[in-house]
Every structure is written in structure tokens, then in C-alpha cells.
Amino acid sequence: MTSGTRTITAGIDGSRASLDAADWAAREAGRRGLPLRLLHAESAPAMPARIPDVDVPVGRTRSALDRAAIQLSYAHPALDIIARSTETPAVPALLAAAAETQTLVLGSRGSTGCAGFPVGSVALGVAARAQRPVVLVRAGELPEDERMPTGDGTPPNTAPYLPVVLGLDLDHPADDLIRYAFDTAAVRSAPLHVVHTWTLPPHHGHAPGSPVPEGTAEREDGKRQVLTGTVQPWRRKFPETPVSERVFHGHPGHHLLKASTGAGLLVTGRRTGERLGRSARWLVHHAGCPVAVVPHA
Structure with a gap:
């Protein structure tokens, strides 16, 4: 830089x-x-x-x-x-x-x-x-919106920061995106919640509300292992940042919106040369916290 x-x-x-x-x-x-x-x-x-x-x-x-x-x-x-x-x-x-x-x-x-x-x-x-x-x-x-609520007389500007949430696509786990989220959490001394959402390919024919196809649990376990492996090197680079990892099956916008409830910042990515995705646009319009859009290769 x-x-x-x-x-x-x-x-x-x-x-x-x-x-x-x-x-x-x-x-x-x-x-x-x-x-x-x-x-x-x-x-x-x-x-x-x-x-x-x-x-x-x-x-x-x-x-x-x-x-x-x-x-x-x-x-x-x-x-x-x-x-x-x-x-x-x-x-x-x-x-x-x-x-x-x-x-x-x-x-x-x-x-x-x-x-x-x-x-x-x-x-x-x-x-x-x-x-x-x-x-x-x-x-x-407001400044207090990015910090934990206080009810014991603690000045709002000294309260701990709310978590940073990172939405991560495991097909494109870009270093620029992950670095931004970890660095942003670190400067706040805030926890980082890393969220990956996934859906079955269209040819599986799985409609919302229908029974979950066989093998979904195994797929989710596999993605959780990949997420852990992807995040692990960054945990070592930022050892003082508390990190949690979550994997959800379903629409990215829905789960990231839920994950961002009670967060201080939501971080999402955009591949360089591509338009802002539908989920990212949805989050910008509906998230209750600021949204960071990070370009990456």
C-alpha cells in the first residue's frame, strides 16, 4: 500500500x-x-x-x-x-x-x-x-451503535466494540477480503464472526421448504472443515482476535442479514470486474449496521 x-x-x-x-x-x-x-x-x-x-x-x-x-x-x-x-x-x-x-x-x-x-x-x-x-x-x-450496550453507567465510548461479521465464499476465499475483516476487527479489539453460506446446485431440484436431500449434513461438515482450514492461517496472524466460524445452508443474504444483527460492521466481497451481487445489494439496503464492500481478485 x-x-x-x-x-x-x-x-x-x-x-x-x-x-x-x-x-x-x-x-x-x-x-x-x-x-x-x-x-x-x-x-x-x-x-x-x-x-x-x-x-x-x-x-x-x-x-x-x-x-x-x-x-x-x-x-x-x-x-x-x-x-x-x-x-x-x-x-x-x-x-x-x-x-x-x-x-x-x-x-x-x-x-x-x-x-x-x-x-x-x-x-x-x-x-x-x-x-x-x-x-x-x-x-x-451513531457512535454508540458500533459498541456493546451499557447499562451500568459505563460511558458508551469506552464500551467494547460489537463483532465484525465476514461473509466468505469458499470458492473465492480472497486474501484481500479476509485481511480487511481481520484487520478491521483487530483495530477495534472486536471479535470476528466468519460466515459461509451454501446451497445445492440447481440440478438437485431442491425447493425451499422441501425435505433436505440426503448427504446435506456431510456436505456441510466438509464445508466447515474447509472454512476452518481457510481461516486458520489468519488466526495465527491475528492471535489476539477472537474468531468464530459458522456454516449455513440457504440463501446468503438471509443468513448474513441475521448474522449481522448485533454486529458493528458487515464485510462482504466483490470480485474485481464484476457487478455488485444481488446478496450484497440486499445487505446494503437492509443491514442494520454499516456494510463494507471489499474488491478482490
């Missing part, structure tokens, strides 16, 4: 979702000791600015980018924040930014967006083509 990618970048469009996503990005940058970059695509000259030294000329209304940068600088005073606007339309601008950052963070809800695009289509379009991980954060995400 080059030094140019040692940042976390958030796309800003003024929507509630993008502002909540930027705050999530700021927390992630703080956890990793990285600068935060804010990018706003708009029809105005590019105006780089380092925050908190934001100067707004007399008579000029603060832009969504200005407001976001100032809010974040107050909330995260130790964070190095760089804000930039560009005239490039949203999707190409964000794709270019993704190529130069460690992780790109976008809001996954909202009714308005950069360059006339709905926020959802921008987020999904970028996640489907970006060269590096894209985290999609729903509107309303």
Missing part, C-alpha cells in the same frame, strides 16, 4: 446519510491513526482547505462541505481533516478518490445526492466499481 492511500475518505453531499457516514469515517480514521479526507462533487471551482482553519469570505454562505468539516473538527479535534470540492460528477470523482485512499465511506440513505444522482445510486454505483473497500453507512448511525 502506497503512502498516498494512507487516508480514509468520505463523500459529502449535504444529506443526513453522508454526514453520519463522514462521522463514521472520522472515527475509523482516528482508530487507524490516519487523516480524514472529505470530498464534495459540485459545480464550483476546486477549493482545497485544511480544517479547522476554514476561512469563509464575508458574504459567502457556508457550503455543505464547510459545515461538515467544521462539525467534524469540533467532534474530533485531534484528527487531521482535509476538505476538497471538485467539479467532476459524483461517481467518477468518488471512484478516483477511492483509488487513492485506504477506505472510501459513503452514506447509503438519502433523497438528494451529488450531481443530481440519488444517494443510493451513487453509493451502489461506486461500491460496484471501486478499486478499494467502500463502506456504506446508513442514516442515523
Whole structure:
């Protein structure tokens, strides 16, 4: 990874979702000791600015980018924040930014967006083509949502982090995907739950609700052994990260959605050069926690 990618970048469009996503990005940058970059695509000259030294000329209304940068600088005073606007339309601008950052963070809800695009289509379009991980954060995400509930007077910002969930395809157990999930769990000192789902090939003719075909238990045991073997080298690389492995028979979206309940982050993969899969799109729309889409070979 080059030094140019040692940042976390958030796309800003003024929507509630993008502002909540930027705050999530700021927390992630703080956890990793990285600068935060804010990018706003708009029809105005590019105006780089380092925050908190934001100067707004007399008579000029603060832009969504200005407001976001100032809010974040107050909330995260130790964070190095760089804000930039560009005239490039949203999707190409964000794709270019993704190529130069460690992780790109976008809001996954909202009714308005950069360059006339709905926020959802921008987020999904970028996640489907970006060269590096894209985290999609729903509107309303709060700092305490990624931590264990507290009921004993413990400050929410000191509570342990909720688990990270990784959805893993054993046919394509990409190192980039597994590394991202383990590293993300490690920087949080959070447990990692690795989930593999599988279904029988179509020619078996197994309809939902019908009796499970013979041999299914043996197949599942075999997949569990493969999953354990795949994860074992990463356990040795991250010995302090608690890891659990789960194998389910059924639709990936359904089981990953259930597994992500009570999680702080759901990690799913996308093969480079391919579209965002149906399950990944379903998870982005319905998961109750942020979703990281990680491209891999």
C-alpha cells in the first residue's frame, strides 16, 4: 500500500446519510491513526482547505462541505481533516478518490445526492466499481451503535466494540477480503464472526421448504472443515482476535442479514470486474449496521 492511500475518505453531499457516514469515517480514521479526507462533487471551482482553519469570505454562505468539516473538527479535534470540492460528477470523482485512499465511506440513505444522482445510486454505483473497500453507512448511525450496550453507567465510548461479521465464499476465499475483516476487527479489539453460506446446485431440484436431500449434513461438515482450514492461517496472524466460524445452508443474504444483527460492521466481497451481487445489494439496503464492500481478485 502506497503512502498516498494512507487516508480514509468520505463523500459529502449535504444529506443526513453522508454526514453520519463522514462521522463514521472520522472515527475509523482516528482508530487507524490516519487523516480524514472529505470530498464534495459540485459545480464550483476546486477549493482545497485544511480544517479547522476554514476561512469563509464575508458574504459567502457556508457550503455543505464547510459545515461538515467544521462539525467534524469540533467532534474530533485531534484528527487531521482535509476538505476538497471538485467539479467532476459524483461517481467518477468518488471512484478516483477511492483509488487513492485506504477506505472510501459513503452514506447509503438519502433523497438528494451529488450531481443530481440519488444517494443510493451513487453509493451502489461506486461500491460496484471501486478499486478499494467502500463502506456504506446508513442514516442515523451513531457512535454508540458500533459498541456493546451499557447499562451500568459505563460511558458508551469506552464500551467494547460489537463483532465484525465476514461473509466468505469458499470458492473465492480472497486474501484481500479476509485481511480487511481481520484487520478491521483487530483495530477495534472486536471479535470476528466468519460466515459461509451454501446451497445445492440447481440440478438437485431442491425447493425451499422441501425435505433436505440426503448427504446435506456431510456436505456441510466438509464445508466447515474447509472454512476452518481457510481461516486458520489468519488466526495465527491475528492471535489476539477472537474468531468464530459458522456454516449455513440457504440463501446468503438471509443468513448474513441475521448474522449481522448485533454486529458493528458487515464485510462482504466483490470480485474485481464484476457487478455488485444481488446478496450484497440486499445487505446494503437492509443491514442494520454499516456494510463494507471489499474488491478482490
